[in-house]
Amino acid sequence: MVVRKITERIFSIGTIDWDRRLFDSLIPLPDGTSYNSYLIRGTEKTALIDTVDPSHEEEFITNIVCAGCDRIDAIIINHAEQDHAGSLPIILELFPGAKVYCTEKCKDLIGHLLSIPAGRVQVVKTGDSLNLGGMTLQFFEYPWIHWPETMITYCPEDKILFSCDLFGSHYATSSLYMDEPCRTEISAKRYYAEIMMPFRSSISKYLEPISQMDLAIIAPSHGPLHNNPKWILDRYKEWTSDTVKNKVLIPFVSMHGSTERMVRMLTDLLMERNIGVKPFNLTDADSGLLAMELVDAATVVLATPTVLFGPHPAMVNAAYLANLVKPKTRFATIIGSFGWGGKTIDVIQSMIPHIKAEILPPVYIQGAPDEKTRDELMKLADMIASKHASEPAIL
Incomplete structure (x- = not known):
C-alpha cells in the first residue's frame, strides 16, 4: 500500500489486506479489510495513531520509511486489540524514544497482550491533549464502543476524528474515501452488525457529542475514510435507535x-x-x-x-x-x-x-x-x- 496524503500534515500509512477472508476465526470477510494507521507531523513532534496487524508489519515499516519518517515521538493506541496494536512492539524497538499514549485500561491490556513495558506508556484521560507543534491531538475515553479500553482521538486543526473501530468497515479498496454509495451502505452496515451492534446502547450515547464536533473527515481503523461525516453519523443514529422496520x-x-x-x-x-x-x-x-x-x-x-x-x-x-x-x-x-x-x-x-x-x-x-x-x-x-x-x- 502506498503512503497517501489526507491533509498537508496527516498521512495514511496503514496496509490493505486484500485476501483475508476470516476475522477472529469467526467473521467472514468477503471484501478483505484494511488496518489503518495515521502519521501526524507537527513542527515539534511526530505522532502515529495505531499500528497494524502483525502479519503486515513488514509492509507497515516500509510505509513508514516511504513516508520519510525517521522519528516518532508519540504512538497513540486507541484500542489494544492486535489488529490495531499488534505491531506496537517492533515500532517501539525501532523508535526507542517514542512514548505510547492510551487509557489506563489499555495500558493494562497491551501489557498482557503484547508485553509492552509500563515505563513506555503515558496514560491519558478524556480532556487530555498532546501538542505536536501546530497540531493538537485531543483524547476522549469511549469505553464499550467495542472493548472497555477504547478511546477516540481528535485533531481540531484539520478537523479529523480518528474514531477507532467506530464507523469502520471491513472493505479492502484502493479508494482512500468511501466513494461508492451502494457499496458503502452495505460494508458499513455489515461492519456495524458484526462488530458494533452488541454495544448499541453505549454507542448511541456517544453519537451526540461526536455530532457536535467540527468534522471534515472521520478516519476509522478499518476501511475507507468518510469525507462526508454526516452520512455515516446519520446511519449510526438510525441503526442504534430503537426503531425497527416492518420486516420479519x-x-x-x-x-x-x-x-x-x-x-x-x-x-x-x-x-x-x-x-x-x-x-x-x-x-x-x-x-x-x-x-x-x-x-x-x-x-x-x-x-x-x-x-x-x-x-x-x-x-x-x-x-x-x-x-x-x-x-x-x-x-x-x-x-x-x-x-x-x-x-x-x-x-x-x-x-x-x-x-x-x-x-x-x-x-x-x-x-x-x-x-x-x-x-x-x-x-x-x-x-x-x-x-x-x-x-x-x-x-
Missing part, C-alpha cells in the same frame, strides 16, 4: 423439507399482509449477512427441525450469534417440525436471553405440514401484523 427475518434450516415448507407458507402469508419478509437459509450461510439482517428486523422467526432432542446445530449456532449481537428485535418466535419428540423450543428460548423481545406462541408440529399447520401459521401471521401495526417503534 426467518433464519431457517430444514432436513427433509417439512420446516422449509412451513417457512414458505409463512413467507407468503406475511407478504399477503404487506409485511416485508426475508427467509434466510442457514445452510452454508454467511454469518455476517445474518447479523446485517438482524439490525432492523422487527420480528425474528427461528425455523428449525428437531435433531434427536433439540434444535438443528445450524440453528444453535445462529441463535447463539443472534444472542451475542443483541439486536433490537421487538418480537420473536419459533416454528418447525419434529419426528418423535424433543425440547427444541425450550432449548432455543434458553439460548437467547439477550434478545429482549416478546416471545410469540410457537408453531411446532410433528411431521409434515398440513392444512391445520397453515391455519396455525395464518394465526401467527395475523398476530405479527397486529403487533407491527400497534408498535410505534416499527416504521
Whole structure:
C-alpha cells in the first residue's frame, strides 16, 4: 500500500489486506479489510495513531520509511486489540524514544497482550491533549464502543476524528474515501452488525457529542475514510435507535423439507399482509449477512427441525450469534417440525436471553405440514401484523 496524503500534515500509512477472508476465526470477510494507521507531523513532534496487524508489519515499516519518517515521538493506541496494536512492539524497538499514549485500561491490556513495558506508556484521560507543534491531538475515553479500553482521538486543526473501530468497515479498496454509495451502505452496515451492534446502547450515547464536533473527515481503523461525516453519523443514529422496520427475518434450516415448507407458507402469508419478509437459509450461510439482517428486523422467526432432542446445530449456532449481537428485535418466535419428540423450543428460548423481545406462541408440529399447520401459521401471521401495526417503534 502506498503512503497517501489526507491533509498537508496527516498521512495514511496503514496496509490493505486484500485476501483475508476470516476475522477472529469467526467473521467472514468477503471484501478483505484494511488496518489503518495515521502519521501526524507537527513542527515539534511526530505522532502515529495505531499500528497494524502483525502479519503486515513488514509492509507497515516500509510505509513508514516511504513516508520519510525517521522519528516518532508519540504512538497513540486507541484500542489494544492486535489488529490495531499488534505491531506496537517492533515500532517501539525501532523508535526507542517514542512514548505510547492510551487509557489506563489499555495500558493494562497491551501489557498482557503484547508485553509492552509500563515505563513506555503515558496514560491519558478524556480532556487530555498532546501538542505536536501546530497540531493538537485531543483524547476522549469511549469505553464499550467495542472493548472497555477504547478511546477516540481528535485533531481540531484539520478537523479529523480518528474514531477507532467506530464507523469502520471491513472493505479492502484502493479508494482512500468511501466513494461508492451502494457499496458503502452495505460494508458499513455489515461492519456495524458484526462488530458494533452488541454495544448499541453505549454507542448511541456517544453519537451526540461526536455530532457536535467540527468534522471534515472521520478516519476509522478499518476501511475507507468518510469525507462526508454526516452520512455515516446519520446511519449510526438510525441503526442504534430503537426503531425497527416492518420486516420479519426467518433464519431457517430444514432436513427433509417439512420446516422449509412451513417457512414458505409463512413467507407468503406475511407478504399477503404487506409485511416485508426475508427467509434466510442457514445452510452454508454467511454469518455476517445474518447479523446485517438482524439490525432492523422487527420480528425474528427461528425455523428449525428437531435433531434427536433439540434444535438443528445450524440453528444453535445462529441463535447463539443472534444472542451475542443483541439486536433490537421487538418480537420473536419459533416454528418447525419434529419426528418423535424433543425440547427444541425450550432449548432455543434458553439460548437467547439477550434478545429482549416478546416471545410469540410457537408453531411446532410433528411431521409434515398440513392444512391445520397453515391455519396455525395464518394465526401467527395475523398476530405479527397486529403487533407491527400497534408498535410505534416499527416504521
